[in-house]
Amino acid sequence: MGNTQRLSMTIVDKYNTRVEQTNSLLCVGLDTDVARIPDNFRNTKFPRFEFNRYIIEQTHTFVSAYKPNMAFYENNGASGWHELSLTIEYLRANYPDIVTICDAKRGDIENTNAQYAHAIFDELGFDAITVSPYMGKQSLEPFLERKDKAVIVLCRTSNDGAGEIQDLHIDGTPLWEFIATKVVQEWNTHNNCMLVMGATYPSEIQRVRRLVGEMTLLVPGIGTQGGQIEPIVVAGVNHLYKGLIINASRSVIYADNPAQEAQRFRDKINAHRGA
Amino acid sequence: MGNTQRLSMTIVDKYNTRVEQTNSLLCVGLDTDVARIPDNFRNTKFPRFEFNRYIIEQTHTFVSAYKPNMAFYENNGASGWHELSLTIEYLRANYPDIVTICDAKRGDIENTNAQYAHAIFDELGFDAITVSPYMGKQSLEPFLERKDKAVIVLCRTSNDGAGEIQDLHIDGTPLWEFIATKVVQEWNTHNNCMLVMGATYPSEIQRVRRLVGEMTLLVPGIGTQGGQIEPIVVAGVNHLYKGLIINASRSVIYADNPAQEAQRFRDKINAHRGA
Numbered sequence: 118m119g120n121t122q123r124l125s126m127t128i129v130d131k132y133n134t135r136v137e138q139t140n141s142l143l144c145v146g147l148d149t150d151v152a153r154i155p156d157n158f159r160n161t162k163f164p165r166f167e168f169n170r171y172i173i174e175q176t177h178t179f180v181s182a183y184k185p186n187m188a189f190y191e192n193n194g195a196s197g198w199h200e201l202s203l204t205i206e207y208l209r210a211n212y213p214d215i216v217t218i219c220d221a222k223r224g225d226i227e228n229t230n231a232q233y234a235h236a237i238f239d240e241l242g243f244d245a246i247t248v249s250p251y252m253g254k255q256s257l258e259p260f261l262e263r264k265d266k267a268v269i270v271l272c273r274t275s276n277d278g279a280g281e282i283q284d285l286h287i288d289g290t291p292l293w294e295f296i297a298t299k300v301v302q303e304w305n306t307h308n309n310c311m312l313v314m315g316a317t318y319p320s321e322i323q324r325v326r327r328l329v330g331e332m333t334l335l336v337p338g339i340g341t342q343g344g345q346i347e348p349i350v351v352a353g354v355n356h357l358y359k360g361l362i363i364n365a366s367r368s369v370i371y372a373d374n375p376a377q378e379a380q381r382f383r384d385k386i387n388a389h390r391g392a
Numbered sequence: 393m394g395n396t397q398r399l400s401m402t403i404v405d406k407y408n409t410r411v412e413q414t415n416s417l418l419c420v421g422l423d424t425d426v427a428r429i430p431d432n433f434r435n436t437k438f439p440r441f442e443f444n445r446y447i448i449e450q451t452h453t454f455v456s457a458y459k460p461n462m463a464f465y466e467n468n469g470a471s472g473w474h475e476l477s478l479t480i481e482y483l484r485a486n487y488p489d490i491v492t493i494c495d496a497k498r499g500d501i502e503n504t505n506a507q508y509a510h511a512i513f514d515e516l517g518f519d520a521i522t523v524s525p526y527m528g529k530q531s532l533e534p535f536l537e538r539k540d541k542a543v544i545v546l547c548r549t550s551n552d553g554a555g556e557i558q559d560l561h562i563d564g565t566p567l568w569e570f571i572a573t574k575v576v577q578e579w580n581t582h583n584n585c586m587l588v589m590g591a592t593y594p595s596e597i598q599r600v601r602r603l604v605g606e607m608t609l610l611v612p613g614i615g616t617q618g619g620q621i622e623p624i625v626v627a628g629v630n631h632l633y634k635g636l637i638i639n640a641s642r643s644v645i646y647a648d649n650p651a652q653e654a655q656r657f658r659d660k661i662n663a664h665r666g667a
Contacts, residue, residue: 148504150507186500186504186507188498188500188504188505188507188508188511189504189507191473191507191508191511191512192507192508192510192511192515193511193515194473194474194477194511194515194516195470195471195473195474195477196470198466198469198470198473199469199470202469202470220500222498222499222500222524223463223497224497224524225461225463225495225497226549226550226551226617227551229423229461229463229464230463232425232461232463232464232466232467233463233466233467235467236463236466236467236468236469237466240467240468240469241469249497249499249524249526250526250557251524251525251526251546251549251557251558252546252549252551252553252554252557252558253551253553253554253555253556253557253558254553254556255551255552255553255556256549256551256553256554271526271527274501274526274527274531275501276501276502276527276528276530276531277530278527278528278529278530278531279527279528279531280528281528281529281530281574282525282526282527282528282571283526283527283528285562285567285570286562286563287560287561287562288561292560292567295560296557299556342501
């Protein structure tokens with residue numbers, strides 16, 4: 118953190134530059150469920166891609182990152198994978214300044230993670246991936262060693278039952294807080310780590326901001342999942358008035374007017390950002 | 393556990409039946425890395441599938457389960473996914489008594505896990521999946537509610553650095569042990585849960601066997617990863633002399649004679665099994 122002598126642009130730099138260009142901390146989750154998209158997309162050869170292209174064209178002006186969740190593509194097997202690939206190619210070709218996050222929550226032994234890193238960073242070409250901390254730093258090295266990418270570690274997730282494991286106390290400290298400290302002090306040697314902090318837990322976001330300095334947080338869970346914007350923005354921005362990637366998925370992509378909804382979220386975030 | 397009035401066969405029943413047929417606790421990991429397979433497979437249209445078919449034909453007599461790791465297929469994108477699909481179709485058509493495990497280590501919010509469950513259980517047709525416990529029971533419900541499938545929860549994994557998170561103490565109990573107890577007491581309501589216990593940690597396997605009764609353990613890490621067979625079998629079998637799915641991947645599939653190697657593992661396991 119805080120290293121200003123960089124040989125090449127990190128993904129954090131890319132994100133911060135985009136945030137300045139668009140004045141937006143908004144990420145849109147491309148969790149494209151074919152059962153929920155309009156017929157005119159569903160009846161095409163590549164429905165997820167066609168729908169994503171429409172959402173990207175509608176929303177890109179207000180957006181600094183896109184985050185497809187892998188499950189919504191694997192759900193349709195080889196064809197779904199191809200549509201995800203088309204989506205990322207489209208973003209890289211047309212909007213190379215926007216950060217692309219693969220929400221995959223991967224985590225396996227080192228030999229296997231090397232395969233995932235190749236698949237997601239090199240074959241698909243994503244800027245960033247979400248990973249699970251459960252198997253430890255050493256297992257995540259194939260992700261962590263990639264200075265040109267970002268590794269977003271699950272910390273306090275947005276789901277209702279997240280506390281069952283994440284709130285367990287280690288010598289008086291909740292597990293999620295222990296992991297946040299580990300990531301910032303030990304795993305972030307290449308200045309490429311971020312943390313997932315659910316929007317549904319603003320007081321945890323406040324605590325984690327104090328622990329991690331300027332580290333960027335991916336905050337899913339506004340919109341359909343019910344996270345409130347004001348408390349998470351007030352608690353979560355870093356001293357640069359950035360440091361948050363705030364994600365909305367269903368509430369934007371299935372809106373009657375996705376552009377309007379994305380703009381509304383961006384502006385609502387900025388109203389509390391203090392920049 | 394111990395419910396003998398079942399309306400239909402669980403995956404545990406399927407596994408135990410197969411174990412009796414073949415007298416084997418061996419699982420072969422189909423972690424097919426195209427860089428390591430012989431040229432005569434690599435130069436075909438579906439190299440992973442062709443190689444897997446060869447391995448299956450060589451080894452099925454000695455095997456009760458096959459476990460492809462998703463990363464080795466995603467590594468090749470849409471085509472890799474198709475080859476995984478062909479592999480599972482081949483197994484279901486020719487060896488329907490063998491248990492199929494998707495080593496995916498998935499774990500996301502409930503809405504997203506529903507997509508993964510559909511992809512892996514219904515589209516690909518696997519009997520079982522490995523999942524991460526980090527986001528809690530509620531998030532895993534789309535897997536756990538499937539009485540016709542098995543859900544294999546990461547507990548103490550086989551990798552060197554596994555202890556960094558998994559050995560953290562919760563009121564004097566290591567996290568992995570806490571999770572084992574939760575799974576057996578709270579998550580296993582449909583008698584469809586298993587645990588991942590790395591072969592490289594036999595004393596942990598001994599402890600977990602005392603905690604979980606007859607629950608089946610998936611034990612990866614013999615062979616290339618260095619886990620020793622005798623201590624894990626002695627410590628891990630349940631009172632039925634079953635309860636273990638012992639996985640070898642690289643040491644079998646890249647052997648000069650995979651059949652001989654699979655038979656050798658099966659027999660070495662049985663030498664310590666006491667059945």
